[in-house]
Amino acid sequence: MRSYGEYCSIAKALDVVGDRWTLLIIRELLIRGGCRYTDLKDGLPGIASNLLSDRIRELESAGLVRRENAPPPVATTLFHLTAAGAELLPVLAAIGRWGTRYMMDPADGDEFRGHWFAFPASFFLRDRDPDGPPLSIELRAADSPAVIEIAGGTTHTRLGTAVAPDVVLSGEPRTILALFAGALSAAQAADLGLRIDGDLSALERVLPARADAAADDLTSATRTTRA
Amino acid sequence: MRSYGEYCSIAKALDVVGDRWTLLIIRELLIRGGCRYTDLKDGLPGIASNLLSDRIRELESAGLVRRENAPPPVATTLFHLTAAGAELLPVLAAIGRWGTRYMMDPADGDEFRGHWFAFPASFFLRDRDPDGPPLSIELRAADSPAVIEIAGGTTHTRLGTAVAPDVVLSGEPRTILALFAGALSAAQAADLGLRIDGDLSALERVLPARADAAADDLTSATRTTRA
């Protein structure tokens, strides 16, 4: 990216991460940790291969991404964030929180990946019993299932399935998100086609209060959806 | 901007504000409030006039910017952020904080505007006597001077001069920033050519502790500068 040439920390930051796709590559590496090239490509549907290759090299020379020649059984290159790259977490959190307002419209042909729930889960879910037993919630909203693991008050999301999930949610990403955001109760989400299997009380343990405060994160489109 | 087509709040947000210049336009409107077209152009050195025009219209139709036909004595169009636009403040704050690491290198030909100090001032300055009298610090680091006003524990930066500033800082933006960030003491900054006029104790009232914690916001380049 051509530099803005401004002595301003915002402009300087955008000189480094303001290019198209760049922050989404950081998102992938933040959520998933070390990734193969093809993992990144799968998590960034629509990116051209040459562009991904370019961006990775730019991020490397900016010191935000590090390349590891992983030994067997991986036996291929893994891309990691450096400390400086990982420090973009608050940036992506702020952007993702702001962008939540755009998540309640139909979203017709949009691609979806289960691990993209990591940020919304960390925004919205709060363990009301942090000293209770660890909890795992399996999400089946896409080809690749994901698991939200809550233990000791912290939330972590990964791709894959859980051995013995407390709850399994199967349905549309939109419905799951509305449930997490407090815009829908579990019963309302179920009415809209979300399948909830397992321990409903475990789910209630982490869902936010259905106060207006939670609904404030969403736009009036939410209320239309709800109506 | 072409949509990423991903059902992810980060991607959706970047669909709206991910274009080149867009977040810097928001920065200008956040710091300065209602702006004329030419104010924006002056605060975004290098932007092509047609691009500014395009971006403003995109931001308008996205509902982030509102146009006001200001009556005399302004007698021209003023651009304002809407509530949704102003909610990008945490996003710009996070980006600006992360970008601080790039602010300590020479920055040879970079443009500078005094009001760009608004974010750094809010990051770094803390009033240790919030019940004390209001404080104003005038900055003369560019063509257009700026004033940081601290009252009741809150910090506000605007363009212009103060009637009776408690302190006037004249010198390089870099040196002022290093002082604010706690990477330099007032004495060290003065040694490096920063002119400090007025009440030094008023300045010390808001400067951060020179702990390593403050210096952590800067890179090793800072330490090179300091040496």
Next chain:
DNA sequence: CGGCATCCTCTTTGATACTG
């Protein structure tokens, strides 16, 4: 002067195909 619109050139992106 303020707020654009036009024209032109150059760079970046996207889509697809191909390679070690």
Next chain:
DNA sequence: CAGTATCAAAGAGGATGCCG
């Protein structure tokens, strides 16, 4: 798996002109 190569399309940058 991890990229290159190629080419068309879109976007950015710069100059200039227009119109109240």
